[in-house]
Amino acid sequence: MSKPNLEVFSETLQNLAETDKNLYVVTSDSRGSGKLVPFGQRFPEQIVEVGIAEQNLVGVAAGLASMEKKTFAVSPACFLTARSLEQIKNDVCYSDNPVKLIGISAGVSYGALGSTHHSLHDFAVLRAINNITIVAPADNYETEQAIQAATSFNEPIYIRFGKKSMPSRLHADNADASNADSNGLKKSAFNSFQFGKGRIIRDGSDLTFIATGEGVLPAFEAAEKLSKENGIEATVVSMHTIKPLDIGLLGNLAENGKPIITVEEHSVYGGLGEAIASFLMQNGFRNKFKIVGLPDDHTVSGSQNEIFEHYGISKSGLTEMALKIIDTVETRHALSLTSPSAPYQIFD
């Protein structure tokens, strides 16, 4: 059964609150948007409404957390990580108050409502703040796991997801531990969920998609299409934790020298792709590499699906990108006696 990760979040929280009176949800007039109306009805003593005041939302949540309350601060990702960024930096991260910051309707989930309601900056700004784990679950399974794990996680954490229906559990037939390389690192990456550990959901040897959040589904679909129509086998990884990055897995994935395409519902600046690029370059990997995300431009108007299609965060867009990058690799390889020289190319 596929449903929005947002709904899974709400149901998981209710299940947890049934046995945990110390679990609190703080909302900024966002209980409807957060699918938390049933939570409020069932656990009226455990929901704290702050009104439309995101700075106070995070400050109050930090205060509650410092008093040993398991505190989820829930607000649209766009407001939570911009309006209250200083509260996140100082009251939560610097002051080490283990608030669970939940960015709902993240990325371009609000589609045609426009840029005020988009969060394409959240990974970038939070990555540069010390003492916070950043998570974007791909499917219902990862969302449930992430919320459960966050409840007992005693450090600041940010979890963001959208409101579109997502698969219950993304998983290709070929992705299981028995197919894994002998390398223990990679083996452990199949199918289990743990903060800071990427999850391999498809195994292939021609190229690798490393995606996060709702970018994982189109990467997975593109990989299946490439296999069926082009005989190209792609590995697909759900890198649900953007920070700390699973560098063990990254190194393992890059070792084969094959192209890597990163996919995220975020600006191409400062997100998963640049984090991975930084790791690869600093460790001497020279795989062909492409970051797919939202360009540094006024975002086109439309639904989330339309925006994804427009920027190639889609089955067809990623298939095309994969074919192009594989082809380009060969061309570049033939010219490899010469050093790279300007004009440099971004594969747009």
Place this chain on the structure above:
Amino acid sequence: MTVVELKEKSKEYRRKILKYIFNAKAGHTGGSLSIIDILNVLYNEIINVSPENFHSNLRDRYVQSKGHCVEALYVVLADKGFFPEEDLLTLCQYNSPYIGHPTKYIKGMEQNTGGLGHGLSMCSGMALAAKKDNSPVKVFTVLGDGEMAEGSNWEAMMFAAHYKLDNLCAILDYNKLQITAPNAEVMGLEPIEKKLEAFGWAVRQVDGHNIEELTETLRSLPLEPGKPSFIIAHTVKGKGVSYMENVLKWHHGVPSQEQYELALEELK
């Protein structure tokens, strides 16, 4: 402590604030001198916080929203036995945990402050948690007058009144000077009492250097059951040192050797 003893404490604290700022060649001198009587009464007469109970969830909480006047808090916490006073000789020096704003690296500090307009929200969350637990914990914060221009304070004020947090007390260090000029020129607060009352708080104005009045007021909390308490403490920036009082440059001015000796003479 008797009133006489508390008054002596205030003088001792003022001497120490100047000692460590003089040693560090850095610090927020004027504001530390304006809040020290408030901290003296809070820590010696009112709040249930000590090195022994600091890990208990049942301790009272003090969060200094105007974090820059940390020197006053350091001196009081050292006096209460949270850390050896001589540690303060490292104030603001390389690799010292005793930096220019409160941090939880130092035992006795509740939260890391320094950015303005943060304390009241955090304290509101703490006070709400205590209410939820039916706990006797009381929560205190000291805000600066310049800081009142931060919108987040007013968000927190709506919240604290809405949730009837009468276990929360905010104290305004109303010394009427901020880094640029008098508040009245930078961003006027008045009529502050009416504003606070209109936000649903119980308000009282006191002389922030009058030990008896501070003690009596803070002992009578909540000012009104069902409402958070706001105490407007009228203070003097640089209080206790004649040439610093109400003089803007002592916001973070550091005395020369001669000025330091003169100040100690006045604080005997």
